[in-house]
Amino acid sequence: MATIVAIASRELSKAQDGAKKFGIPKAYGTYEEMLDDPEIDAIYISVPNGLHAEWAIKSMKAGKRVLIEKPLCANVDEAKAIFEVAQQTGRVALEAFHWQFHPAAHVVKSYVDSGKYGKVLKTSARMVTPKNSMPSWDIRWKYDLAGGATMDET
Ligand SMILES: NC(=O)C1=CN([C@@H]2O[C@H](COP(=O)(O)OP(=O)(O)OC[C@H]3O[C@@H](n4cnc5c(N)ncnc54)[C@H](OP(=O)(O)O)[C@@H]3O)[C@@H](O)[C@H]2O)C=CC1
Numbered sequence: 001m002a003t004i005v006a007i008a009s010r011e012l013s014k015a016q017d018g019a020k021k022f023g024i025p026k027a028y029g030t031y032e033e034m035l036d037d038p039e040i041d042a043i044y045i046s047v048p049n050g051l052h053a054e055w056a057i058k059s060m061k062a063g064k065r066v067l068i069e070k071p072l073c074a075n076v077d078e079a080k081a082i083f084e085v086a087q088q089t090g091r092v093a094l095e096a097f098h099w100q101f102h103p104a105a106h107v108v109k110s111y112v113d114s115g116k117y118g119k120v121l122k123t124s125a126r127m128v129t130p131k132n133s134m135p136s137w138d139i140r141w142k143y144d145l146a147g148g149a150t151m152d153e154t
């Protein structure tokens with residue numbers, strides 16, 4: 001079982017509001033301060049996509065295990081860097097993407113692998129969101145933060 005020990009924001013007042021709302025004992029006004037907290041074993045990384053690798057690597061170097069929001073990171077070089085640091089530090093790095101563990105996904109994969117229904121010739125995906133649910137300032141529109149529909153649904 002895990003206990004949430006602290007929450008961090010780039011703005012202390014935001015962290016304090018979150019801590020109060022969710023009954024979290026400690027609030028930090030920088031991410032670095034949280035990494036310095038010896039009481040913390042693992043960090044949940046929920047910053048924008050383009051910052052996942054940076055904070056996963058800093059967290060592991062600070063001795064923490066990391067649960068990294070999907071998508072794991074922005075590109076293959078970052079993915080390699082994350083797993084190199086995980087190996088060097090002996091820390092666990094896991095992407096918070098439930099499909100790889102979902103029984104339904106395994107059943108679908110077993111059908112595909114079995115060839116029972118023939119070969120997969122094409123797949124297609126479309127991202128649709130309710131009108132105004134993703135304002136223009138949302139991180140998902142920001143290329144420099146590794147936004148975009150493909151990244152969002154990866
Ligand atoms: N698994 C799932 O089902 C879901 C996963 N996600 C993933 O979670 C991550 C965050 O998504 P979401 O919570 O919707 O995003 P938000 O924009 O709501 O939150 C991201 C937070 O990151 C912090 N942050 C740090 N640096 C920056 C920066 N340069 N610009 C903007 N924000 C920054 C901010 O917190 P602060 O200012 O307090 O420091 C901000 O509140 C994404 O990787 C997304 O793909 C999102 C939704 C569902």
Ligand SMILES: O=C1OC[C@@H](O)[C@H](O)[C@H]1O
Nearest residue numbers: 070129134140151152153
């Ligand atoms: O589950 C999700 O649905 C909406 C998306 O924008 C989000 O990032 C994703 O994780």
